[in-house]
Amino acid sequence: MSTLSVISQKGKKIEWIDKAIGSGTMKDVYFSPDKSYVVGFYRNKLDASSKDRLNSIVGVYKTKIIDGPNGDYWRNLLCWPYDIVEHNGLTGIVVPTYQRHFFFMHGSVNDDMLGIKGQEKNGKWFASAKNQNRFLHEKEKGDLLSYLRISILLSRALKRIHAAGLAHSDLSYNNVLIDPEGKNASIIDIDGLVVPGKFAPDVMGTPDFVAPEVIMTKHLPVNDSNRKLPTILTDRYALSVLIYMYLLFRHPLKGRKIHDTDPVKDEELSMGAKALFIEHPTDRSNKPNLNDVHPSELPYIDVDKMPYTILGPYLKELFDRAFIEGLHNPQKRPTSNEWEEALVKTVDLLQPCQNSKCSHKWFVFDNKLSPRCPYCGTPYTDALPVLNFYSSRGKGKFLSDNARLMVYNNQYLYRWHTNRLVHPNERLSDEDKKPAGYFVKHRGNWILVNQNLPELYDVTNKVDIPIGKHVVLDDNIQVLLEKGNGGRLAHVQMVNKR
Amino acid sequence: MRRLPVYLLLDTSGSMAGEPIQAVNVGLQSLLSSLRSDPHALDTVYISIITFDKEVKVFLPLTELSEVQLEEVTCPKSGPTHMGEALEVVSEKVKNEVKLSSAEHKGDWMPLLFIMTDGKPSDLMKYKVMANKIKNENFGSIIACGAGPKAKEEYLKMITDNITMLDHMDSASFEAYFKWVSDIVNQGSKSAGVAEDLDLPPAPKEINIVI
Numbered sequence: 001m002s003t004l005s006v007i008s009q010k011g012k013k014i015e016w017i018d019k020a021i022g023s024g025t026m027k028d029v030y031f032s033p034d035k036s037y038v039v040g041f042y043r044n045k046l047d048a049s050s051k052d053r054l055n056s057i058v059g060v061y062k063t064k065i066i067d068g069p070n071g072d073y074w075r076n077l078l079c080w081p082y083d084i085v086e087h088n089g090l091t092g093i094v095v096p097t098y099q100r101h102f103f104f105m106h107g108s109v110n111d112d113m114l115g116i117k118g119q120e121k122n123g124k125w126f127a128s129a130k131n132q133n134r135f136l137h138e139k140e141k142g143d144l145l146s147y148l149r150i151s152i153l154l155s156r157a158l159k160r161i162h163a164a165g166l167a168h169s170d171l172s173y174n175n176v177l178i179d180p181e182g183k184n185a186s187i188i189d190i191d192g193l194v195v196p197g198k199f200a201p202d203v204m205g206t207p208d209f210v211a212p213e214v215i216m217t218k219h220l221p222v223n224d225s226n227r228k229l230p231t232i233l234t235d236r237y238a239l240s241v242l243i244y245m246y247l248l249f250r251h252p253l254k255g256r257k258i259h260d261t262d263p264v265k266d267e268e269l270s271m272g273a274k275a276l277f278i279e280h281p282t283d284r285s286n287k288p289n290l291n292d293v294h295p296s297e298l299p300y301i302d303v304d305k306m307p308y309t310i311l312g313p314y315l316k317e318l319f320d321r322a323f324i325e326g327l328h329n330p331q332k333r334p335t336s337n338e339w340e341e342a343l344v345k346t347v348d349l350l351q352p353c354q355n356s357k358c359s360h361k362w363f364v365f366d367n368k369l370s371p372r373c374p375y376c377g378t379p380y381t382d383a384l385p386v387l388n389f390y391s392s393r394g395k396g397k398f399l400s401d402n403a404r405l406m407v408y409n410n411q412y413l414y415r416w417h418t419n420r421l422v423h424p425n426e427r428l429s430d431e432d433k434k435p436a437g438y439f440v441k442h443r444g445n446w447i448l449v450n451q452n453l454p455e456l457y458d459v460t461n462k463v464d465i466p467i468g469k470h471v472v473l474d475d476n477i478q479v480l481l482e483k484g485n486g487g488r489l490a491h492v493q494m495v496n497k498r
Numbered sequence: 499m500r501r502l503p504v505y506l507l508l509d510t511s512g513s514m515a516g517e518p519i520q521a522v523n524v525g526l527q528s529l530l531s532s533l534r535s536d537p538h539a540l541d542t543v544y545i546s547i548i549t550f551d552k553e554v555k556v557f558l559p560l561t562e563l564s565e566v567q568l569e570e571v572t573c574p575k576s577g578p579t580h581m582g583e584a585l586e587v588v589s590e591k592v593k594n595e596v597k598l599s600s601a602e603h604k605g606d607w608m609p610l611l612f613i614m615t616d617g618k619p620s621d622l623m624k625y626k627v628m629a630n631k632i633k634n635e636n637f638g639s640i641i642a643c644g645a646g647p648k649a650k651e652e653y654l655k656m657i658t659d660n661i662t663m664l665d666h667m668d669s670a671s672f673e674a675y676f677k678w679v680s681d682i683v684n685q686g687s688k689s690a691g692v693a694e695d696l697d698l699p700p701a702p703k704e705i706n707i708v709i
Binding site for chain 2: 023114115116119122124125128130131134135174206207254256258260261262263264266267289292293294297
């Protein structure tokens with residue numbers, strides 16, 4: 001196989017091995033000899049505006065996002081093209097090779113019977129109940145925490161794209177790579193980015209992720225003013241679908257309702273004009289019909305057994321906005337920022353399942369009197385402290401933050417718990433990444449050990465808790481975690497008391 | 499989840515004996531392994547293989563992709579090509595196997611039909627009748643492939659406009675062809691362009707496409 005090379009637009013020598021390693025909808029992709037980057041050549045000649053778009057992506061937008069503040073963080077989440085080449089009249093983009101953890105290490109069951117070891121971890125593998133239940137190797141599947149973290153990373157990555165005024169335009173499980181085992185995620189195929197008003201999209205998106213308004217108007221000519229094309233608002237729809245699928249292994253709109261006996265028309269209506277959430281609280285007409293599903297889709301397709309409410313109140317609210325209020329009203333859809341916040345808050349509601357064989361290992365604690373893991377049914381029997389957070393708004397006044405932390409054994413407390421103004425994201429300082437304290441069940445009591453909270457104060461008993469000491473978490477006690485601006489007070493509630 | 503039924507009609511008449519049928523076997527294996535490593539295909543694809551020479555055989559009944567156990571396709575040393583009867587069998591199979599949507603139940607996707615031959619139908623009368631019938635049945639796509647110098651495009655044109663002519667009958671050509679088949683099967687899960695084009699994915703370079 002021969003190696004070809006050219007001098008890139010940025011004046012670098014770019015080489016590639018002349019055998020395509022893959023083909024997308026528009027590009028053929030080639031490896032560099034050292035496999036540190038790939039070159040994707042567009043099969044068709046690009047017009048001036050497409051070239052202009054690529055120039056902006058590898059130019060100003062790369063400078064702003066990947067070479068800007070926290071660039072190292074974004075480089076991991078966004079597989080950003082960094083150079084352009086021309087060869088035989090065709091245009092190619094130079095993109096970093098995907099990180100190693102985005103390729104299957106174990107692949108499928110039965111000694112990798114599908115032969116997928118070494119293949120890219122396309123997101124679809126993990127969003128499908130059938131693939132999860134029947135094919136994926138146990139060590140590839142991850143747990144609920146994996147999918148929450150992956151959803152957080154994807155929301156954050158999309159937030160960054162949107163903050164730059166860009167729309168991804170084709171977000172789908174084909175265009176993200178996820179690694180549940182290592183809890184990593186990355187958005188790929190960034191060369192289709194849309195700059196509203198400047199670079200128009202050239203794709204509608206991928207089936208399952210195309211927003212209803214785009215499907216409903218696709219029969220109109222591209223330049224018709226009523227034609228809806230991908231925008232930041234349709235990205236929000238696609239993100240909501242992705243998150244729903246990663247957390248519940250089913251599609252939010254694919255239920256029993258039939259709109260046409262022609263499957264193509266039926267699909268178009270059920271994803272477009274007649275789209276209806278399968279878990280709509282009052283209109284149950286699209287609830288999946290368990291007689292019609294493949295056995296391997298169970299139990300996930302059973303919305304009575306696994307309703308979306310098992311993901312807790314914060315995510316429920318956003319799913320309602322995405323698939324009920326905002327389904328046909330794009331402005332009401334949750335933003336990527338709202339998703340990120342709700343997902344981060346949901347992580348604080350997690351409890352480890354007591355069953356070591358549980359498929360999901362974690363579940364969102366629902367504050368019920370007799371809690372049990374919704375995935376394996378194992379009851380949670382222990383008493384459990386919950387910290388309800390309030391924060392200072394000056395002059396000794398504390399307001400509820402609508403945030404809480406479900407405590408479990410050996411869990412850490414962090415600065416983003418103790419201060420309302422600190423967020424666990426790309427801007428978090430190294431200092432704030434260190435634990436502030438931890439929870440442990442000790443001689444029948446739940447205690448919080450102070451590791452790094454100089455101002456920790458037991459309000460109820462009026463005593464300081466110096467670093468290295470602990471406070472016993474009794475029902476109804478109040479603990480001041482931090483005094484300054486944004487500092488939080490925790491009100492302890494003991495649930496599941498006998 | 500809707501099923502996507504895929505019917506493969508393969509010519510196993512005498513002229514395929516030797517290298518060509520070997521190449522078809524290799525191609526089928528690589529088609530299967532390529533589909534099996536695709537998470538979308540695993541979710542939906544069901545495959546049936548029907549062979550035709552002097553008799554028509556359901557070589558593989560409609561089977562879920564992950565359950566397919568492929569045996570070697572063989573062919574007699576000589577004999578006619580009952581392509582018309584093959585169309586009749588597939589039409590019957592589709593009628594019995596593909597679930598239609600009703601008011602209560604979601605049906606399957608419209609099936610895909612691939613037909614490959616290296617010659618021309620020996621049962622021409624029947625072929626003409628069936629070609630007309632097949633054309634009007636609910637297939638998502640019908641894609642025909644004429645392999646080698648003796649394949650006659652004019653007959654394939656009676657059932658579809660999607661025709662691929664393979665100049666050679668070696669394993670490289672067949673492998674490239676089956677790779678293309680796998681791309682077509684998976685097309686539904688890929689990004690759709692803004693312009694409403696129902697183009698097939700680009701064919702491999704070795705193949706010459708007649709639209």
